[in-house]
Amino acid sequence: MVSNQELKIQEFNDWFNDIIxxxxxxxxxxxxxxxxxxxPWSTYSINKIFRMYEDVFDKTGHQQMIMPLLIPEENFxxxxxxxxxxxxxxxxxxxxxxxxxxxxxxxxPTSETAFYFMFSLWVDSHRDLPFKTYQRANIFRYDxxxxxxxxxxxxxxxxxxxxxxxxxxxSYDQVLxxxxxxxxxxxxSLAIPFIFFNRPQxxxxxxxxxxxxxxxxxxxGKTIQIVTTHTLGQNFTKPFDVKIKDINEEIVYxxxxxxxxxxxxxxxxxxxxxxxxxxxxxxxxxxxxxxIITPLYFSGVDSNKIExxxxxxxxxxxxxxxxxxxxDQKEKRPxxxxxxxxxxxxxxxxxxxxxxxxxxxxMIFRRDTNEKTRVCFADVFDEIKKISERFTDNLREQADEExxxxxxxxxxxxxxxxxxxxxxxxxxxxxxxxxxGKACADQLKSETNGGEVRGVRMDISEIPEDEEKCIVCNKxxxxxxxxxxxx
RNA sequence: GGGGCUGUAGUGUAGUCUGGUUAUCACGAGAGCUUUGGGAGCUUUUAACCCCAGUUCAAAUCUGGGCAGCCUCACCA
Numbered sequence: 001m002v003s004n005q006e007l008k009i010q011e012f013n014d015w016f017n018d019i020i021x022x023x024x025x026x027x028x029x030x031x032x033x034x035x036x037x038x039x040p041w042s043t044y045s046i047n048k049i050f051r052m053y054e055d056v057f058d059k060t061g062h063q064q065m066i067m068p069l070l071i072p073e074e075n076f077x078x079x080x081x082x083x084x085x086x087x088x089x090x091x092x093x094x095x096x097x098x099x100x101x102x103x104x105x106x107x108x109p110t111s112e113t114a115f116y117f118m119f120s121l122w123v124d125s126h127r128d129l130p131f132k133t134y135q136r137a138n139i140f141r142y143d144x145x146x147x148x149x150x151x152x153x154x155x156x157x158x159x160x161x162x163x164x165x166x167x168x169x170x171s172y173d174q175v176l177x178x179x180x181x182x183x184x185x186x187x188x189s190l191a192i193p194f195i196f197f198n199r200p201q202x203x204x205x206x207x208x209x210x211x212x213x214x215x216x217x218x219x220x221g222k223t224i225q226i227v228t229t230h231t232l233g234q235n236f237t238k239p240f241d242v243k244i245k246d247i248n249e250e251i252v253y254x255x256x257x258x259x260x261x262x263x264x265x266x267x268x269x270x271x272x273x274x275x276x277x278x279x280x281x282x283x284x285x286x287x288x289x290x291x292i293i294t295p296l297y298f299s300g301v302d303s304n305k306i307e308x309x310x311x312x313x314x315x316x317x318x319x320x321x322x323x324x325x326x327x328d329q330k331e332k333r334p335x336x337x338x339x340x341x342x343x344x345x346x347x348x349x350x351x352x353x354x355x356x357x358x359x360x361x362x363m364i365f366r367r368d369t370n371e372k373t374r375v376c377f378a379d380v381f382d383e384i385k386k387i388s389e390r391f392t393d394n395l396r397e398q399a400d401e402e403x404x405x406x407x408x409x410x411x412x413x414x415x416x417x418x419x420x421x422x423x424x425x426x427x428x429x430x431x432x433x434x435x436x437g438k439a440c441a442d443q444l445k446s447e448t449n450g451g452e453v454r455g456v457r458m459d460i461s462e463i464p465e466d467e468e469k470c471i472v473c474n475k476x477x478x479x480x481x482x483x484x485x486x487x
Numbered sequence: 488g489g490g491g492c493u494g495u496a497g498u499g500u501a502g503u504c505u506g507g508u509u510a511u512c513a514c515g516a517g518a519g520c521u522u523u524g525g526g527a528g529c530u531u532u533u534a535a536c537c538c539c540a541g542u543u544c545a546a547a548u549c550u551g552g553g554c555a556g557c558c559u560c561a562c563c564a
Contacts, residue, residue, distance in 0.1 A: 013558075021498085031537095031555065089563070110564070143563045145488070147556095152563090205564050213564075228564055260564070297523055335525035353524055363524080450560080 012220040012272070017149075019271060023280045023344050026149050034147035034154030041344060042267055044288035046157065049263050050136055052185050053159045060177065062132040062161055067114045069138075070105040075113040078239040082112065085206020089143035091154075107140035112207065112232070112258060115162040116240035126166050126246045129254055130174075134161040150268025151224060151487050157263045164237060164254040166246065171231055171255040175212060178229035178259040179458060182214055186226065186266065191283050191396035192216050192273050193403035194226060195425075197455030197482065200433035200441060209233040215454055217406055217484070218272040221423020223454060224487045226266050232256035273399050279343030281367055284391040291317055291324040291384065292341045296334055296353030310352050313362075313380065320381065322388070342367060347391050348384060368394035413471050416483065420451045425484040427462075429477030431470035440472035444483065451483045 020026050025042040038046060054064060070093060077083050091107040094100060108114060115133065123131050137158045144152055161178075165171040179196050186192045194214040204211035208230035215223035237243070237253040246252045274281040284290060293314055295306045310326050317324040327337050334351070341349055342365075351363040361376040364383060368391045375383045409427040410416050419426050431437050433456055441453040456462070456479050468477040 017557080028556070033555065085564085141563080144561090146559075146561090158564095199564090203564090208564090211564075225564070230564085262564080299522065330523080333523045333525085333527060335523090336527095338525055340526090351524070355524070 012218060015275070016272060019275055019280055019343075020149055025267075025271070025280075028149060032154075034142075034152075036149050036153060038264070041288055045270075045282060045286040046263055046267050048286050049185075049190070049261075049266055050157075050159060052189060053181075053261060053263075054134075054136075056181050056185065057134050057161060060132070060181075061130070062134045062163070065133050065135050067108075067111055067118075067135055067137070069108060071108050071111070071114050073104050073106065075117050075240075076106050078113065079207050079236055081235070082207035086110070086141075089141045091140045091142055108137065109139055109141045110158075110258075110260070111135070111137060111139075111160055112162065112236050112256075113240075116236045116242055116256070119162075119164060119237070119242040120240050123164065123242060123244055123254070126244050126252075129244060130163060130165045130170060131254075132161065132163040132174075134159065148487070150264050150271065153264065156265065159261045159263055161257075161259040163257050164242065165257070166244070166252070166254055168231070168233065168255045171233075171257045174257045174259075175229050175231055178227075178257070179212065179214075181259075182227050182229075182261070185261075186214065186216075187396070189283065189285060189392070190266065190270060191392050191399050192226070192266070192269050193396075193400050195454075195482065196458040198433065198458055199228075199455045200437065200453055200481075201435050202438045202441065203453075203455070205230045207232060207235050209235065212458055213455070215425075215482075215484075215486075216269040216273060217403055217425055218269070218487070219402075219423075221406060221420075221425065221484060222487050223425065223452075223484045224265060224269055224272075225262075226269050227259070227261040229259040230257060232258065273402075274345075274395050276370075278339075278370070280345035281395060282345040282347065283395060284347050284388050287345060287347050288323065289325045289341075289344075289346050290322050290388070291348045291350060292346045293324065293326045293350045293352065294334065294337050294341075295326065295328050296351060297330050298354055301354045305357055306352055306354065309357060309377075310350075313350060313352075316381070317384065322384065338365070342370075348387055350380070366391070368398075411468070411471060416451070416471060417448050420448050420483065420485060423485075425454075425482055426451075427480050427482050428471040429464045429468040430479050430481040431473055431475050432478055433481060437470075440470060444472050448483070450485045452486045454482045454484060454486070456481055 023041060024039045027037040027039055030037050086109045090109055093105040093107065119131065123129065137160055138155055139158050140155050142154055147153055163174055186194060194216045196212055196214045199211040199213050205228065210231045211228055213225045213228040216226050217223055233255055234253040236256050243251050243253050271280060293310045295310045297303050307328065314324050314326050329337065345367060347367050349365040356362045361374050362380060363372055364375050365372045366387050406423065406425050408419060408424050410419065411429055416426055416428055431440055444451055444453065462480040464477040464480060470477045
């Protein structure tokens with residue numbers, strides 16, 4: 001008998017595609033490659049994640065805005081590395097009706113070049129700084145043949161902050177704040193374990209000084225980058241002529257940062273991290289329906305009383321702020337209804353049948369532990385409260401445990417190759433994540449069937465001992481990096 | 488961008504190699520009756536050969552192209 005995890009590891013692709021269709025998360029039949037339809041069940045939760053981000057960034061002095069989807073070519077070509085990085089994958093809008101535009105417009109692949117164009121008009125003085133903004137955005141990138149629902153679409157949903165500061169130090173503090181926010185939302189609220197890495201210089205955002213990315217781990221051991229934050233230095237403020245007068249009346253260029261959680265990817269990570277053999281599991285706060293109440297019908301038994309009890313519970317639970325529904329489909333037998341909601345990841349189910357009415361109790365099933373217990377009427381609200389408070393913590397504890405199981409530390413190249421095949425995220429001593437380490441990273445990738453250097457850990461400081469050697473070139477190791485296959 | 492596999496009712500499929508009858512089966516969906524503490528039964532209805540060319544008396548079947556899906560390498564925040 002294979003465990004849930006083993007099942008997911010062996011057949012993660014099949015499992016993932018299957019759950020997307022069965023749980024009605026996305027419809028892949030829309031007829032443009034890499035663009036899927038997000039169905040209500042996933043859309044609800046995706047919206048919730050957006051709101052979590054909005055609530056947090058409203059409190060940090062960021063202001064929400066809505067930028068145009070189109071970015072004129074001229075904005076786009078202002079920052080050299082940015083344009084080189086993104087041009088190959090831009091969708092261009094070139095005509096209206098039958099006529100060509102004089103200039104072409106990019107469907108934004110990210111929005112720096114829209115924001116910085118406006119920043120130049122909005123800030124004049126150090127008193128205008130920091131200037132901190134965010135928006136929700138769908139973005140377009142024609143970057144790969146290997147599209148995958150939620151993970152790699154050609155259109156996907158993004159939350160992006162764009163900020164400018166008078167000094168680099170302030171901008172770096174923003175990056176640290178972004179990391180803390182990521183911990184609060186992704187790990188605490190959504191129960192997704194991850195590691196924040198300082199990305200190697202060869203793997204940074206085009207136009208950034210430094211890129212910091214958070215990688216979650218899928219059951220097959222592949223990392224998935226779910227958020228990034230970047231220090232942009234003056235790389236965008238200078239070409240876009242975003243300048244201010246400082247306190248000495250000198251003209252200076254501010255320092256930028258941007259933070260980009262990939263919301264649809266985060267949802268994809270949720271599917272992979274929390275799902276089990278039965279189906280989807282969702283953090284309590286995210287579930288479109290948190291509690292499903294199933295009346296059980298029998299011929300010869302008066303179902304009025306049962307339905308009355310169900311309705312009473314539903315009404316009271318609703319008043320308490322839970323998202324609760326009753327499934328009173330008489331034509332469906334209990335097992336079918338039970339399995340449907342378990343597969344969809346509804347956290348709690350209350351079963352009410354004749355025995356319960358006689359007994360003054362109900363059966364409560366919880367999806368975090370997949371356990372069922374009998375609870376008397378009077379204790380139902382306390383029990384639900386207890387479950388709701390523990391639910392996401394339980395998911396997190398299970399996810400953290402699986403994450404830790406996949407995390408290992410090695411200094412032997414052959415073992416590294418073996419462990420990568422087993423789906424591990426491996427810490428190894430490495431020469432450098434500056435450009436002089438790129439040759440080693442390239443060699444490692446080609447010799448390990450796709451193992452990538454994800455970077456140096458940001459949450460803790462790890463410094464190799466003097467005698468540690470780079471696992472590839474055997475020169476002195478200056479850093480510990482983490483290696484894994486990646487989406 | 489490269490390589491491989493695939494496309495038949497809403498879903499999963501048989502049929503394709505070896506062209507030829509009214510395109511198979513199951514699930515689903517609709518109607519009805521019975522049933523309901525972990526995917527129930529009967530009756531009945533419903534619905535499909537991805538698109539465009541070509542070959543042929545005849546194409547789901549062969550050929551070419553396109554589009555789409557999956558796997559994979561590369562690319563890619």
